[in-house]
Amino acid sequence: MSLAVGVIGAGVMGSEHARILREATPGAHLSGVCDADVARARQAAGGVWVTTDALELIRSDRTDAVVIAAPDITHASLVLACIEQGKPVLCEKPLATTAAEARGVVEAEIKASRRLVQVGYMRRFDPAYAEMKRLKDEGAIGSPLILHNVHRNPVVPTWFAGPMSVTNAFVHEIDASRWLLGSEMVSAHVRSLGAGDPLLITMETDRGEVVSTEVFMNCGYGYHVHAELVGQKGTLQTITPRLVTENLSGFSRGTYPDNWIPRFRNAYIAQLDQWVKSIRSQLPGEGASAWDGYLTTKIADEIVAAMANGVDAKLVPEAVPALYR
Amino acid sequence: MSLAVGVIGAGVMGSEHARILREATPGAHLSGVCDADVARARQAAGGVWVTTDALELIRSDRTDAVVIAAPDITHASLVLACIEQGKPVLCEKPLATTAAEARGVVEAEIKASRRLVQVGYMRRFDPAYAEMKRLKDEGAIGSPLILHNVHRNPVVPTWFAGPMSVTNAFVHEIDASRWLLGSEMVSAHVRSLGAGDPLLITMETDRGEVVSTEVFMNCGYGYHVHAELVGQKGTLQTITPRLVTENLSGFSRGTYPDNWIPRFRNAYIAQLDQWVKSIRSQLPGEGASAWDGYLTTKIADEIVAAMANGVDAKLVPEAVPALYR
Amino acid sequence: MSLAVGVIGAGVMGSEHARILREATPGAHLSGVCDADVARARQAAGGVWVTTDALELIRSDRTDAVVIAAPDITHASLVLACIEQGKPVLCEKPLATTAAEARGVVEAEIKASRRLVQVGYMRRFDPAYAEMKRLKDEGAIGSPLILHNVHRNPVVPTWFAGPMSVTNAFVHEIDASRWLLGSEMVSAHVRSLGAGDPLLITMETDRGEVVSTEVFMNCGYGYHVHAELVGQKGTLQTITPRLVTENLSGFSRGTYPDNWIPRFRNAYIAQLDQWVKSIRSQLPGEGASAWDGYLTTKIADEIVAAMANGVDAKLVPEAVPALYR
């Protein structure tokens, strides 16, 4: 039976998830869309049921599983409602706007004794990141030493300030680094340039690896994400996905997209595909768990607090609850 | 309702089609597999119905649509059986082993007054080829002038001789060139090196464009397909899909796959996806029609005949039957 | 003692040679410049002797060796004057405007029993071409089979017609292919698109190798020269020399130059350097000899004649005179 998936939130990301569910997710179909703006919900729904009531969508018999792409502030409570209903949920990052709230989700899941939550850190499903992990796990470059990340976005509004670069953008590197290295972060140092953009953030792991990241929200030229993993014997660099080289106007050139959606289109598709498959097979997937989502939010919070105090963040790894081992 | 697809042939390609139908084709599912070798059929089937009788599979109520990946010699008759049943069929290339047989399929389809046949020229669905076509159609490089193709395969058995390089490999460039340029081929010149490998084949189109192709079946180093489209204002080159760059052992390097399946994995997936969507929507897709399949086989036949005679092939474009316009 | 070099012709190429001799040629210095336009000569001379009389420059005691960059029509007679004076001469390509004239130069050199002439086919000194040859000679790719060349120029005046693409541009590929492969050309086939631009030219060698070249004088986007040598075990591709990648304005991009001078700057420098070293050491260099210059002009002439007649050019290799073996 095809999995009936309801999407909450019909903004840019929610519409993209709805589209993927309608067009590109074997074993599942879009069964409903919820948005406060009914017209927007209808557009994303492509004919299926729409509602303005998120809890109605979560509780409905028409919904086997839920994708949450509503405003960040609503994430934790909507996820909790899904857990209450015993329904699998894929929640766009972040899991919650505070570590305490995220922790509440973890506790609820532990209480339910069942993993129902996946957090939408889609880099884990990006083909380049996945191949980098595969080769590293095979030992191609020996033990990892340094992970260099570049996370550039062409432009953000002026209200998008330094802390948001951490809580909104850098969270991807927090999750991807933990996943890629299989290590926990133990410290973070932030160097802020100009009016808070770009940031240079250096984290250390419990194995002594270093994760060095440039986060630049107004880089001007395009959306550009890059990673290089340096090991004892060699390095692996992600290739920016491009289809053609243009020889035009004096240049040999390849385009950068404007934002993360085209850059990570295949990652979003693979993420939903794997999520659906893990639900149907009742096997845990590669996706970020509620625990991962909690830790990422907690680390981001601690980094922002340390930035405010002008000190390094000390990150104390916590024991992993049995449910997530 | 999900489309029930039966696959005939459980060799390398048939198994790959079956796997994609099982795992990666929204709106469709694998409903049966036919192979003379039952064990092989079972392995590809992953639990669904298997049979050794292709006609049984085609006629069965369990089959809404058919994928043919059986030996080339069987293609035409199996496709005819599908047309007789009024069932959509995706036939691996070539449509038939002779132009006359392929023409027979076209006639049957015309008689049925309905397009049911797609031929598996998957390059049309390769993301790089599709992007090249999109940019060309937008006018990015002005009018096309030359299409340079490279089609290299690491190694073939000794019985794989010159004519097979045309009928088995170069057919992809025949179809891709017609599709990409939207032109018909009017002549072909073949230059054969050594014992018949590599070949350099030059075709001219009815618009005066030139398609220049190196077909090298024993290139030694990997499976490598490349195209550059030269227009009046610039050129477009396909990028070999790669995920990571390795800095290892004295080199900065990217891998070539061993064969076409990993190289065109995304094309095969997109091909089935579009085929299913076109069946469900009853709209014609981008895929190669029976007419395309017939013309490609005919052109290949004429090139092989001309090679045998040591002359250029004169290719006389035919009027396109109404059904295919 | 530093070699005193006089340059005849102070146009674009002559000025560049004069500049290299003034600034970048160890063991030699610019001693004089000749041009009908005295002001232009003075500009190129940077303070050294100028004259409007080419024969005066050739005969002068101030001249140990001569670089000819005057109009093509004057090449042969100026080279003959140098031979008469027993002075080494580096003549810009072509050696002569007709094969007969070029042959006359060869005869004069044979009569003088001494090799004094080098023709300015500078690709032999391009670092990428030289490296390709070195690797091929080492056997890295096994026996060569196909050489693919691309020779693109952004735009030429309307009077620059089809035959000039051969006599002015394609001559570089004639010489580079003979040098790189160490083979003689035995046939050439020209396919002309549109109003004679681009051309696709296919030559075969006495070893059965094929040289396939696109010559496109109005490609629009930049000056772009590329070669790929296909051997039995692998291929070698020249890399367009670039220093930086720019991430700007939505693209990752590298520039193409406007013309051959920046593209082959290092080749021109290396050519003069090797020429000076070979004169000083009295050892033959890697440069094109009068014989090479004659053969290239002869092949180009035969190709142009065949184009006019709409037939393939049959190129009959000649026995190499003893002086050039």
Next chain:
Amino acid sequence: MSLAVGVIGAGVMGSEHARILREATPGAHLSGVCDADVARARQAAGGVWVTTDALELIRSDRTDAVVIAAPDITHASLVLACIEQGKPVLCEKPLATTAAEARGVVEAEIKASRRLVQVGYMRRFDPAYAEMKRLKDEGAIGSPLILHNVHRNPVVPTWFAGPMSVTNAFVHEIDASRWLLGSEMVSAHVRSLGAGDPLLITMETDRGEVVSTEVFMNCGYGYHVHAELVGQKGTLQTITPRLVTENLSGFSRGTYPDNWIPRFRNAYIAQLDQWVKSIRSQLPGEGASAWDGYLTTKIADEIVAAMANGVDAKLVPEAVPALYR
């Protein structure tokens, strides 16, 4: 008149300088070589005068200018001897093994009221670095914000410990960053991995730019130097100089050299060329002055001291003496 240059030290670097002076430096010639090992001196000399007495070489009438490539410990005293003789000197980096000694050289030059010293920080002459600087100076990327450097070496002996990565390798980034940005460093933070290799070093400039460098002396795969300059509007990345791409053995690949000499061959040639031209023209060149050499050594010393104390280095810019403004 050609400049007579004597080379002190006939090890790997000295021999390379001697070779370049013999073969590739217009306006100069190798006039003498000094080494304690006479046989080694003779080999580098290629026929010119050899001596085992460095002061004899410096004082000799046969020497117009001096290149010092002797052991680091001798640099300062030999440079002082050149200043005493009023002879221009190009000293391999470092200028001295301690900041105090280097400062002594600066004082001597100031006393002589004449700039005679250039320090061999050859990156300034690397074509890719020079082009990056040219584009940055033109404003192509707006104001610089971050300079990312990678400095990797395949393997070093075990005695090559952490501090040497700074004093021997990272000094190149200190000089190149000051030159490229035109800024002074005000702080440095070192993060040491494993047994002291790799290092991640972050410096800040007096303009608030950040220079982030990975120094990895045992990276395993090859000698690899890379820089990316991030500005407000875009970034510039150096391209590793390569001549050909090899399609071989399953890969598309380009080689890394074993060490800095092939990587920076053109930089060494350009450095000597510019040094000779600046001596002959009596105009200051782009090369690192004694002041630059002093500052680099001083910064390296302060970084090493800070490493030992486990603190960040505070770097206090000094007023530039009039001679160096």
